[in-house]
Amino acid sequence: MCGFIGMVSNNPDSLLQQPLxxxxxxITHRGPNDSGVYEEDHVRLGFQRLSIVDIEGGHQPMGYFYGRYNIVFNGEIYNAPELREELRANGARFDTHSDTEVILALYHYEGKACVNRLKGMFSFMIWDRIERRLFGARDPFGIKPLFYRTLRDNTIVFASEKKSLFYINEPTYIDGEGAFHYMTFQYIPEPNTATSQIKKVPPGHSFVWNLEEEFKISAYWRPEFLPTETIGKKVVNFLLAPIKKKELLAEKERFLTDIRDTLTESVKRHMRSDVPVGAFLSGGIDSSAIVALARQFHPSLNTFTAEFKREGYSEGDVAEETAKALDVNHTRVTISVEDVMKEFPKIVWHMDEPVADPAAIPLYFVAKEASKHVTVVLSGEGADELFGGYNIYREPQSLLPFKAIPNACKPFIRGLAEQLPVGMKGRSFFIRGCTDIEDRFVGNAKIFTDSEKGKILIPGCPEWKTNDITQQIYKNTSHYDDVTKMQYIDLHTWLRGDILVKADKMTMAHSLELRVPFLDRDVFDVASQLPLRGKIHGRQTKVWLREALTEVVPAHVLHRKKLGFPVPIRHWLKDEMYDWARNWIMESQTEHLFNKAACLELLENHRVGKIDASRKIWTILTYMIWHSQYMENNHLTERNYLHQII
Structure with a gap:
């Protein structure tokens, strides 16, 4: 894997002032094997490389067509061999076997449309010396990161990691609205970041910069699902005009075949490597499916699982059973609370942004162990968003009776329910049933409500609302059923802001390349056409994905309840971590952001058992630790910072 820096400017002197x-x-952890620099009047490109395929000519920045084009590229293009042969047939010449050169040749022949031909994960920038134009793009799902910062003189600096952009000799300020939304989502929704001067290039977007025009970002791909009828209409249609059972079964069989074949082909592409390949293996169907399919192409596969020293917070036994059933080499990594307290500041440093998902912890430690054995790992990210795997996606079916209630009556019923004591059985059910999906669901994480933020956050703006983020996304979902709307929201928020951020950062912290076969455009094309019954049925999620993999995934995994990566922070913050957490709150220089008295009260109420506030406390702590690293320290190198605090 790799990391890069890119700078362009109308003013060459401005570029020379930047500490490349x-x-x-x-970011040497992203590419410890090789580095390179390309410079001319209006552009500077820097590159760090981790060698995945040991081939001659993979050095970057790479030139093409007599030096007209120069590229820095982070990622893997899995259909590069096929594209190379097609381009060669059209007259293209190649000096290497690298996928980097394939991107350059494709851009030479097809221009910015080249991004639609690429299957893989990527962020890249290509400098055209003749046109004096910079073109760049980020992959459709946002697997690989790309930050940028706009300066004076039409100067823009890009980086694979945000920490590089803190070295620019200009002040950086906290984004108050970003902090507000962070308290809801446990991350800052893209394209914004925790600091107002730094942004992200959104997934599925490309950009152009040249001397004469302003920097422009535009979408080249957006995830779209097949339009569906509402759940209520589906029930009516089923009763009034039932489809023949034979036709339903034929449709289902076509989908099962397509799911199985497309996912198998994706895994095969993702296995292309000349270095050792492994896979993360939990107790769930997603990682088990990837391992089962990968083993067909690589029988000596190494798999890795993380677990905690606390009963009820380990999928190690199930993963071990799965590994034996699939006959793969398996390693279990056990994590103690002492390990977490020691390493968590380092985890936050590598994350670049405050991302308070506790699942980053096991991912960090399992990646650390895996890096001792392999250079590439496969993982199951994306399956839940594509195939309807989260338990919350069952909610629209449980609330189906409310479809029969006139909309005019729902505010009255909701008002009555809100008068009931908090925690009383049925209260939440009636409130949710009388609330539209657009106001009810903002994604997989909802940590603080807007009213709760008023007690914790110091800055505020009465115009800021959590729905500011999701309402813009919901505008594109009027033709979807409620389950598909939820998937669409998670694809645009949770997946890119949380899941893929921690996947990239926690693996790259150990110079390990992570590949995600579910997040393939061919796989998405199949998943996006699934009818509702192929995703959710009763209490079962990912219905047709499970059925498609019946002969591949061990039986004990197929219908097991989804756990994810459970992390025992609820227990730790009451006991072993209480003093550690309290010290971080007390010593943090965030009085301008947080009401520390309210934060300490929240921690104490959790300790004595009044409430389970573990996720709220973890969200606060993560931001405070991030702030201490990036806003309170002058030296951002990992070695200097960690030496100060550990």
Whole structure:
């Protein structure tokens, strides 16, 4: 895997003022094997490389067509061999076997439309010396990151990691609205970040910069599902005009075949590597499916699982059973609370942004162990968003009776329910049933409500609302059923803001490349056409994905309840971590952001058992630790910072 820095400017002197060397040094973990620099009047490109395929000519920045084009590229293009042969047939010449050169040749022949031909994960920038134009793009799902910062003189600096952009000699300020939304989502929704000067290039977007025009970002791909009828209409249609059972079964069989074949082909592409390949293996169907399919192409596969020293917080036994059933080499990593307290500041540093998902902890430790054995790992991210795997996606079916209630009556019923004591059986059910999906669901994580933020956050703006983020996304979902709307929201928020961020950052912290076969455009094309019954049925999620993999995944996994990566922070913050957490709150220089008295009260109420506030406390702690690293320290290198605090 790789990391890069890119700079363009109308003013060559402005470029020379930027500390390219320091910006590259801080991301050596992304590419410890090789580095390179390309410079001319209006552009500077820096590159760090981790060699995945040992081939001659993979050095970057790479030139093409007599030096007209120069590229820095982070990622893997899995259909590069096929594209190379097609381009060669059209007259293209190649000096290497690298996928980097394939991107350059494709851009030479097809221009910015080249991004629609690429199957893989990527962020890249290509400098055209003749046109004096910079073109770049980020992959459709946002697997690989790309940050940018706009300066004076039409100067823009890009980086694979945000920490590089803190070396720019201009002040950086906290984004108050970003902090507000962070308290809801446990991450800052893209394209914004925790600091107002730094943004992200959104997934599925490309950009152009040249001397004469302003920097422009535009979408080249957006995830779209097949239009569906509402659940209520489906029930009516089923009763009034039932489809023949034979036709339903034929449709289902076509989908099962397509799911199985497309996912198998995706795994096969993702296995292309000349270095050792492994896979993360939990107790669920997603990782088990990837391992089962990968083993067909690589019988000596190594798999890895993380677990905690606390009963009820381990999928190790199930993963071990799965590994034996699939006959793969398996390693279990056990994590203690002492390990977490020691390493968590380092985890936050690598994350770049405050991301308070506790699942980053096991991912960090399992990646650390895996890096001792392999260079590439496969993982199951994306399956839940594509195939309807989260338990919350069952909610629209449980609330189906409310479809029969006139909309005019729902505010009255909701008002009555809100008068009931909190925690009383049925209260939440009636409130949710009388609330539209657009106001009810903002994604997989909802940590603080807007009213709760008023007690914790110091800055505020009465115009800021959580729905500011999701309402813009919901505008594109009027033709979807409620389950598909939820998937669409998670694809645009949770997946890119949480799941893929921690996947990339926690693996790259150990110079390990992570590949995600579910997040393939061919796989998405199949998943996006599934009818509702192929995703959710009763209490079962990912219905047709499970059925498609019946002969591949061990039986004990197929219908097991989804657990994810459970992390015992609820227990730790009451006991072993209480003093650690309290000290972080007390010593943090965030009085301008947080009401520390309210934060300490929340921690104490959790300790004595009044409430389970573990996720809220973890969200606060993560931001405070991030703030201490990036806003309170002058030296951002991992070595200097960690030496100060550990």
């Amino acid at each position: 060397k320091e910006m590259m040094n801080v």
